[in-house]
Amino acid sequence: MNMVKTGMLIAAMTALFMGVGFMLGGEAGMLIALLIAAGMNFFAYWNSDxxxxxMYGAREVDETTAPDFVRIVRQLAENAGLPMPRTFIIETDQPNAFATGRNPENGAVAATTGLLRMLTPEEVAGVMAHELAHIKxxxxxxxxxxxxxxxxISMLANFAIFFGGNRNNPLGIVGVILMMILAPLAxxxxxxxxxxxxxxxxxxxxxAICGRPQWLASALKKIEQGAKRIDNTPAENNPATAHMFIINPLHAHKRDSLFSTHPATANRVAKLMEMAGMAGMKVKSPWG
Structure with missing residues (x-):
């Protein structure tokens, strides 16, 4: 169901782009903006990891330097049917984690020292299973x-600012102005x-990967409390990366909102605890 919803949202954004392209840049401007944006994001896709x-000063670890952490990740990767990802630790007191990599063969997971210190091994397993799910x-x-x-879409809006947009649209200059303001926001x-x-x-x-939804539910509550109290300076300096973390490192919103990159933690915990009531979700402990 979530994949269907994602597909519908991407389709909506594509339709928005097509409409904005005509209103602001005409067919030529739409094509130019798409090519430029695609080029920028193609570079980011191959190099963003x-x-x-x-950016976060992540240090790669292995069985020698972080045996317990790496062992958990390895067992979970086997559970998920994924290649072993590169595993990193970030030196910051804020408990948090993220995954990156353009595909499962180039995946990487990172956890902060604060997360490894504050969470139990079971909770760490829940968090890393979540990150492996992003890779999968x-x-x-x-x-x-x-x-x-x-x-x-943002580039088309910029084109309209400098070149006046496509005034042959049904709303004329009013349509251009509205799209300049509303399209990037939408x-x-x-x-x-x-x-x-x-x-x-x-x-x-x-x-499903770790077999215990309650492990992740418990971890999310601890991480949210830690993120509220402890600053993550690199994240504060680079807010565009906030969506990557399991919990918003910028002191996340207390509830779902239009401007939040993360769902409300209480809603996530409730869904996980509902899953925990289902039978048959048991697997071998990642460190057993």
Whole structure:
């Protein structure tokens, strides 16, 4: 169901792009904006994992340097039928984690020192299962597609500012002005809605991977409390990366809203605890 919703949101953003393209740039402007945005995001798709890991000073670890953490990730990757991802630790007191990589063969997961210190091994397993779900679901690719379309819409709006837009649309100059203001906002809202949908999907898939939804539910509550109290300076300096983390590192909104990249933690926990009541979700412990 979440994948269907994601598909519908991407279709809505594509339709928005087509409409904005005609209103603001005509057919030629629409094509130019799409090509430029696609080129920028093609570069980001191939290099964003290296860039974001470097941005957060992530340190790659193995069985020698972080044996317990790596063992958990390895067992979960086997459960998920995924290749072993590169595994990183980020030196920050805020408990949090994210996944990156353009496909499962190039996946990477990162956890903060705060997360590894504050959470139990079971809760760490729940979190890393969620991140592996992002890799399995190819959410990086999905978000790259939406970023491409959203970027093209923003560029069309910029074209309208400098070149006056396509005034041959049914609303004339009024339509151009409205689209200049509203189109980028609408694209951002759809992009955030897709991000929230992928978080719910990763929660459900992660619960299946680790076999204990309550582990992730418990972890989410602890991470949210930690994120409210402890700053993540690199994230504050690079807010565009906030959507990557399992919990908003910028002191997340208390409830679902149009402008939130993450669902409300209480809603996520409720869904996970509902899953925990279902039978047959038991697997071997990641560290047993």
């Amino acid at each position: 290296k860039m974001v890991l470097r 679901n190819r959410d990086t690719l999905i978000m790259t597609i939406t970023a491409t379309i959203a970027g093209a 694209a951002a809202l759809v992009q955030m809605a897709i991000s929230r949908t992928r978080e719910y999907s990763a929660d459900a898939e992660g619960a």
